[in-house]
Amino acid sequence: MTNRLLSLTLLALAAAGLAGCNSAPVRDPAYAPVRPVVAAPKPDGNGAIYQAGYEYSWFEDMRARRVGDMLTIKLAEKTDAKKSATTDVSKSNSNIITNPTILGTTAQFNAPGILPLASNSNNNLGFSLESEHDFSGDGESEQNNELTGDITVTVIEVLPNGYLIVRGEKRIGINQGNEYVRVSGIVRPADIDASNTVLSTRLADPTIVYVGDGAVADANVMGWLGRFFISALMPF
16 A cells, blocks of 8 residues: 555656646637638639729728737836825723612621632722723835736727727746736727827726746745735734
8 A cells, every 4th residue: 555655646746747847838718819700701703803802902091990900009007006004092991880888888798718809808899990902003015016018919899889809918938937918908999009009008997917837936926824824814
């Protein structure tokens, strides 16, 4: 049984090693391009020099406007956020109950020796309790991000008002890892310049993802035990 368990362990480690050697970029089906929509099939040739349906316009606007057309998005994302918070809480409580008077006489009694009270005749029903709580908290957060570059996407849908829904993915394999840039959003045709390019800041409902995998990305991931100690579940 021990030899079999050892063999299974070595086999699992070998499989994990082979999986780690496979560094080919993986396509995301959600960002796959679409094929252009053909409005009508082209007619068969009749032997003439000029054939209807095969003409090309020299002065046609080459900006994206149909399903399947390509559009270049110039990434110009930059964010700068800073947040600071300070909290001070203080609470003080005091409760006093004097010894009551019963039938004109203050109550006094002897406490048995088994109770954690002094065994004398001066015990009464008087009560006093004081408590004080203080809390002070200070937090500060600052984040800066910048993403530049170009990515060419395709038009996947034309809305009734003429706006274009676009999406696309760029996959780059570098050494032992891969980098992925994924973009999707809605483009207004008026924002597309003559070079068929639009700024990413002009996208409506944008989704811009820049992620990676491989040895470098794995080294930047905190383990589950480390995440537990800094999570809200950690009581200390």
